[in-house]
Amino acid sequence: MRGRVANMAGIAGAGKRAMRILSGVQPSGKLHLGNYFGAIRQFVALQERGEAFYFIADLHALTSVRDAAALRRWRLELALDFLALGVDPARATLYCQSEVPEISELFWLLGTLTPMGLLERAHSYKDKIAQGLSPEFGLFAYPVLMAADILAVRGELVPVGKDQKQHLEIARDLAVKFNQTWCPDFDPQRGTGGVLVLPEPHILEDSAVVPGTDGRKMSKSYGNTIEIFAPDKQLKKSVMSIVTDSRTVEEPKDPESCNVYQLLKLVAPPEELEAIAQRYRRGGMGYGEAKQLLLAHLHRVFDPARERRRELEQRPDEVLDVLRTGARRARAVAAEVLAACKEACGLA
Numbered sequence: 001m002r003g004r005v006a007n008m009a010g011i012a013g014a015g016k017r018a019m020r021i022l023s024g025v026q027p028s029g030k031l032h033l034g035n036y037f038g039a040i041r042q043f044v045a046l047q048e049r050g051e052a053f054y055f056i057a058d059l060h061a062l063t064s065v066r067d068a069a070a071l072r073r074w075r076l077e078l079a080l081d082f083l084a085l086g087v088d089p090a091r092a093t094l095y096c097q098s099e100v101p102e103i104s105e106l107f108w109l110l111g112t113l114t115p116m117g118l119l120e121r122a123h124s125y126k127d128k129i130a131q132g133l134s135p136e137f138g139l140f141a142y143p144v145l146m147a148a149d150i151l152a153v154r155g156e157l158v159p160v161g162k163d164q165k166q167h168l169e170i171a172r173d174l175a176v177k178f179n180q181t182w183c184p185d186f187d188p189q190r191g192t193g194g195v196l197v198l199p200e201p202h203i204l205e206d207s208a209v210v211p212g213t214d215g216r217k218m219s220k221s222y223g224n225t226i227e228i229f230a231p232d233k234q235l236k237k238s239v240m241s242i243v244t245d246s247r248t249v250e251e252p253k254d255p256e257s258c259n260v261y262q263l264l265k266l267v268a269p270p271e272e273l274e275a276i277a278q279r280y281r282r283g284g285m286g287y288g289e290a291k292q293l294l295l296a297h298l299h300r301v302f303d304p305a306r307e308r309r310r311e312l313e314q315r316p317d318e319v320l321d322v323l324r325t326g327a328r329r330a331r332a333v334a335a336e337v338l339a340a341c342k343e344a345c346g347l348a
């Protein structure tokens, strides 16, 4: 991770300008362990290495949320989650996507250049169609809006989960297409002379897929999540509901095929994990005990953030202020990029 980031910083600005790190999360439900280990943990680490822009993808959330009160609540809750888990407004710019209207305008400019075939091949669209959901234009155009999110603020390094890799490729394709179409000096080999900067994905492989309580990928849509900020009782209930096989305490077990152990891997220290694995293999360790250990480690790792979040909840004005300041900063960059794009394509 270190080498890659240093390398990108070199490409981005030869030491003159900090690398722009950018990512977003949809406010479409409560934050879970998959979101943290697949996304937010990287956001927090990367804010030390460049100029980070993190946002609440509320326009994207409209493709699935149809409850205004819930969306309003989740937007604020996600801001609280980010801040409690360590996104630092002194280092990172935090904002709501819908507060930066330049993104939506760039979305259209990109849309006029987007081949239908590119969007028809997008996994997230194909998956939803396969689930029998009747498609709306917003869902189809989702990757174009995502490209606009990134390109509007010159995002260079984009930390995301594995499932977003294809969307990043589409964002790159659209940046190249725009530059090729509208910028006569664009050199695709050297990446110079264009108005849009080409983004790079940044994917953490080892925690790329966090399993849920039923062993499938942890996801809001499967109802198999462990919510980081759930009340104590609910957190315990989720952990106790993790599906295991019916081996007795005495029987030897394979740690690698156990959902509880897979989650312990994310939170237990390596020495302890090794000892747990040995006890699994030897027999004598029951799933109930493993779940209790997991619960204790979840508390150890997340209780400080859970406490910080409770404190922040008492000061919503401060959180709104962070979002307002963030939107102002993001708009300043997006307005510059949009002006350059409009000039390039003859709208100014």
Ligand code: ADP
Pocket: 025, 026, 028, 034, 035, 036, 037, 038, 039, 160, 161, 162, 163, 164, 207, 208, 209, 210, 211, 212, 217, 218, 219, 220, 221
């Ligand atoms: P959900 O599947 O619960 O709706 P989102 O699609 O909103 O989650 O994901 C938000 C971010 O969290 C994305 O960057 C995504 O890749 C990451 N993420 C979500 N679930 C997982 C998981 N189970 N393992 C790893 N990363 C995940």
Ligand code: TRP
Pocket: 022, 023, 024, 025, 026, 057, 060, 145, 146, 149, 150, 158, 159, 160, 164
């Ligand atoms: N589609 C992303 C997700 O579901 C969220 C997102 C929207 C995003 N716009 C983005 C992520 C731009 C990175 C960059 O997780």
